[in-house]
Amino acid sequence: MEVYLLATEQEGPVPLDALRASFATDEVEFTPDEDAQGFVLRADSSEVRVRLTVGPEGLPKFNKAAYSGSPEAFARLGKARAYYHLSLEPGGAQPTLPVFEALWAVRTLLEHVPGVLVDLAAYKLHEPEDVVEITELDFDIRDHVHLHAVEVTEGDTPLWVHSHGMEKFGARDLEIFHLAEQDLLPAESFLHELCTDLAFGQGPALRSQVGTSEGQAFMVVPSEEARANLLGVPLETFEGHEGLFLTVVSPLGRHNTSQLLAPYRERFSQEPEEQTESMRREAQALLPAFLARFQRRGLMEPLTFLVRAPFDTHPDGNKVVENLWLELMARDDGSLVGKLVDGAVHTTEWRKGAHVEVEETQVNALALSREGRALDESEIRALLNAERPM
16 A cells, blocks of 8 residues: 655655665665665565655645645645655554554655655645654654544534544544534544554454543444434535545444543633642742752652643644643753653644753643652642751
8 A cells, every 4th residue: 555655856766775774774674676766675564665756647636625734845745856655564463563664764765865755645744854753752643644524414513524544554544423613622632542542453343332531432333334324414425535434423323422522622621820820839839849859869769750831832823822741851950851741732743752841930730650650739748848948
């Protein structure tokens, strides 16, 4: 299956000697094609085939209505003269493995040629710095799938939300019907969780009641079955979406999932300003003792120090402030350096696992955990009181 295109302005192939040196590892077998216009990478149980073509003949139309990407990515794509086609066999025991082997191949090629990556399955464009982040940071399914909302009926719940991009993991895409406008963000959060499970080969069994991470029950059913009892949706709705999906339904098989999404709505509810300010004042009062304890922690001590701070995100170009937790790694002249525990929920601007730096004055909440167990407020105060001067 052809999954990715690397579009570049450089028409000629990267010299084989340069590629052979770049892929020279014990884990990867590099085999060039006889005509030097492509190569095969074999690693463990995965195989990635790469083939170079010149000119746009036979390629899909990369219009902005179908593909998501930055203006810079579309500009690079418009200047492309040659394309590296990357194909893989989806699925297997570790469905993410061949996908990441292909992405590492792209990253290596980008060390030799300028370009932009096209995800043909998810209709996404990725710039070189995106590829670096995707391959280095924690897995984020939002890098690999695209969710599409379509109004298909009248009334209060007219939306059909479905994914694109799961094919490359050897799985069907997901869909869910009868959603309202206010359900979109919660539905995205739920579907991203379910897509992640499928990408790692841990999806739910068909037609069996399972629970979400929030404890809500649902089933997944093949779309050819689930759509049979879908009322009020014309058949022409699915033109251009003839592929097979997995449909999310209630435990009774109905297209009524409002209750399923209820806990996910809370993730997008705005924290009251007075609560944030109260937490900020308390955190700032405890911060000197918190940082003193952090700086004298033992090398093997099972304590994890967490701080929360505001980060700007820009969904659809609009500024939204999200409070994100980071695991504290270092302190540097009034700044704190840490690793994000969770990424931003609205965009991938701030990714889980990314190293970030915040001013100490920005911290609006503190937390501590010991051996994976979060300490309660009284335990934190008892621990930090030992740092106060007598």
